[in-house]
Amino acid sequence: MKKLFLVTSYLLLSVAVFAQTEAPKAKKLPSVTIKDINGKTINTAEISNNGKPVIISFWALWCKPCQKELSTIAEVYEEWQKETGVKLVAVSIDDARSSSRVLPTVNGNNWNYQVLLDVNGDFKRAMNVNMIPHTFLLNGKGEIVWQHTSFAEGSELELIELVRKLNKGEDISVKK
Amino acid sequence: MTKFTFAKHSFIIFFICVFPLLLTAQNVLNSGSIQGNFQLDAQYYQKDSSIGANDVSEKMLMNAFANIIYTNGNFTTGLRYESYRNPMLGFDNRYKGSGIAYRYATYNADQFEITVGNFYEQFGSGMIFRTYEERNLGYDNAMDGIRVKFNPIQGIMLKAIVGTQRFFWDVGPGILRGGDAEFVLNDMITSLNENPTRITFGGSVISKYQPTEEILYDASKKYVLPENVAAFAGRLNVSRGKINVSTEYAYKANDPNAQNNFIYRHGEALLLTASYSQKGLGVIVSAKRIDNMAFKSKRTEVGNMLNINYLPALTKQHAYSLSAIYPYATQPNGEMGVQAEVVYTVPKNTVLGGKYGTEIKLNYSRANDIDRKALNDTTAINEKGTQGYTSNFFKFGKELYFQDFNIEILKKINSRLKGSLSWVNLVYNQAVIEGHPGLPTVYANILIADITYKLTATKAIKTELQHLSTKQDDKNWVMGMVEYSIAPLWFFSVSDQYNYGNSGEKIHYYNLGMGYNKSSSRIQLSYGKQREGILCVGGVCRQVPAAYGFNITLTSSF
Incomplete structure (x- = not known):
């Protein structure tokens, strides 16, 4: 009986200690140092948008669906920004072969995105991107709340709908 | 009271010591985060002697990997488990096996x-x-x-x-x-x-x-x-x-x-x-x-x-299947290369721009051998054990390795219809690039039309028509593809590539495919024939053998 008491109190004590610890943290952007198309060094953990949602899209010059996604959003980007304040960060994973062609392509296409150059795939690996296009959505606190691979016509409608929900304070993360 | 012995009470001691440790370990895990991804590619192979697809004794081959990354504050550790049971055709057989191929720990202070x-x-x-x-x-x-x-x-x-x-x-x-x-x-x-x-x-x-x-x-x-x-x-x-x-x-x-x-x-x-670039125009040499x-x-x-x-290749990496038949790979022993590209968007509401603007991309690239002179009269160029050769730094060598002129026009006609037209003119020195002396240089013209029609806000049909004409190598190719997509979850495709103009057997390389995307997971199934070719991504190329059968790709990030 005494033994049982000891064991029980021991367990309870241990659990009490355990209960004090914090809840699991939400996923945030990993810290990777890469450059933007203007040659400025950026720490990816510091990507933010004044409390508004951020879309991060991994793409490359050799990826047709990626460029389709960026061109499609470019047509409505101004409206999206006015309505929701969302910002899109386009992360090019082109390597030294074509990374220098990214800036002229972005400007030639009239894309008004923040564009980062992940020439050796460091950010891509830290974000566990296998195939592109791979798009992430961050809420105003910088937490990764949604992600999607591939692009098909109309996928952008789901994306902006999610941004609107985030702005209303709804929780859009997939429940496990 | 019985005497306290270690052996007798080892379970209790173990329990007292380990239980809090387990909880502490859980604490550590809770304050950090675990992320990762997974990919599996598998193919069930069927024999087809007409395309040169050989019998595979395992019937099914598979490549898979998973990355797991654990981050806690300034500390990150991760590993990648890889499994090749057995390596898929075209992958080096020395990958055969399974294990942890990549592991690391990083501390940031x-x-x-x-x-x-x-x-x-x-x-x-x-x-x-x-x-x-x-x-x-x-x-x-x-x-x-x-x-x-x-x-x-x-x-x-x-x-x-x-x-x-x-x-x-x-x-x-x-x-x-x-x-x-x-x-x-x-x-x-x-x-x-x-x-x-x-x-x-x-x-x-x-x-x-x-x-x-x-x-x-x-x-x-x-x-x-x-x-x-x-x-x-x-x-x-x-x-x-x-x-x-x-x-x-x-x-x-x-x-x-x-x-x-x-x-x-x-x-x-x-x-x-x-490079020079401003809104609507980008030029690079x-x-x-x-x-x-x-x-x-x-x-x-x-x-x-x-x-x-x-050593980066200064050539455009083509994305369509026929324009990617003859990819260039840098020649590390010597090459002189140039590339120029113009990306221009004709503004909206002009004659050429129309209601939505028109995008035009021009790209030219060329790679030659470097200039090489023999060291002296008795030593051949690149003779082993010597200084090899002398070379004028600024002079192009005579032999052309690769040339590519291509133009692509992208146009949105109305809110439902958009498309692009491309023309690619290639010169491909097969003997040098593929390392098979004696093969002829390939001169090819490729035309591609890519049209997407939106049926509803989220349903679309995409068609690709491609044609490659050349008098060398395997002669002409024609390819057609229709893809139906229901955003953001589904896509279905059917395609056929057909080789004609050559004396061999006429073969249809047909393929049926479908994919399902849910958040960060994707499953893709396809069935059909794949032509032998070279697949290049980034700096390296891989010979892809002819294959026939059923293919599955599963990828997920978490």
Whole structure:
């Protein structure tokens, strides 16, 4: 009986200690140092948008669906920004072969995105991107709340709908 | 009361000690985060002698990997488990097996970042050092060793590395030591922070050590081999407003190896790029020279593995299946290349621009051999055991390796219909690029129409029509594809490639495919025939054998 008491109190004590610890943290952007198309060094953990949602899209010059996604959003980007304040960060994973062609392509296409150059795939690996296009959505606190691979016509409608929900304070993360 | 013995109460002792530990461990895990991804590719192979698809004795082959990354504050650790049971056709059979192929731990302390284990790193544009992976090509030259990054003041980044390189399930024999320094002038000097002229410069050094070994020059003589081979590079990037200019020069000490036919000549490479861009217009011109820059951490290695450096090809990487039939790969033993590209968007509400604007992309690239002269009258060019040749730095060699002129026009007609038209004109020196002397140079013209029609806001039909005409190699190809997509979850496709104009059997390379995407998971199924060809991503190419059968790809991130 005494033994049982000891064991029980021991367990309870241990659990009490355990209960004090914090809840699991939400996923945030990993810290990777890469450059933007203007040659400025950026720490990816510091990507933010004044409390508004951020879309991060991994793409490359050799990826047709990626460029389709960026061109499609470019047509409505101004409206999206006015309505929701969302910002899109386009992360090019082109390597030294074509990374220098990214800036002229972005400007030639009239894309008004923040564009980062992940020439050796460091950010891509830290974000566990296998195939592109791979798009992430961050809420105003910088937490990764949604992600999607591939692009098909109309996928952008789901994306902006999610941004609107985030702005209303709804929780859009997939429940496990 | 019974006597307390360790043996008798070992369970209780174990319980008392381990239980809180388990909880503590859980604590640690809770305050950190675990992320990762997974991919599986498998194919069930059927025999088809008409396309050269051989019988596979395993019937099914599979490649799979999973990355798991654990992050807690400034500490990150991760591993990648790979499994090739057995490697799919086209992947090197030396990958056969399963295991942890990549593991590392990184600690980040303010100005320092220290990594032990495996890592990928690139100095400058990579011409003397780049380790990277292309999982879909089976390419991985990851370092196994130590890396330290040091950021003494804003705008200065110093890196140092030591280690060996991955070679399938082992590491190569060469030890690499090196360092890189980069200075972003505008970040270093406060008064230049907002200056419109931005200057970045850097330099790097790599030294390879491989013990000498016995490699015979002829029956009686052996090569005197350098054990240490050093390479240096310097780079500069200047930008002001719409103009951006960057250059890198690399030098490698003499390094007789199997790829350069054991010549003792030094290596050199130069890369120069200038671009001008403003809203609606981007122009870029680049040039490069590569001379004897094959650099591997094993002297006798040929092929794709153990590359220390990366020599970018200055050619456009085509995305359509017929324009990608003849891809170019950099010739490390010597090439002179140029590339020019213009991207222009004809503004909206003009005659050519229409309601939505029209985008035009022009690209030209060319690669030749370098100029080579024999050392003297009695020594052949690139004779083994000699200095190899002399070369005029600025002169193009006579032999053309590759030329590509292409134009692409993208146009949105109305809110439902959009498309693009492309024309590609290629000259492809098959003998040099594929390393099969005697094969003819291929002259090909490719036309591609890509049309997408939106049925509803989220349903669309995409069609691709492609045609390749050439009098060489396998002669003409025609290809058609229809894809139906229901955003954001589903896609279905059917395609056929047909080869005609040649004397052989006429074959339809048909393919049926479907895919399902749910958040970060994707499953893709396809059935059909795949033609033999070369698949290139990034810097490396892989020979893809003809295959027939059922294919599944499963990918997920978490």
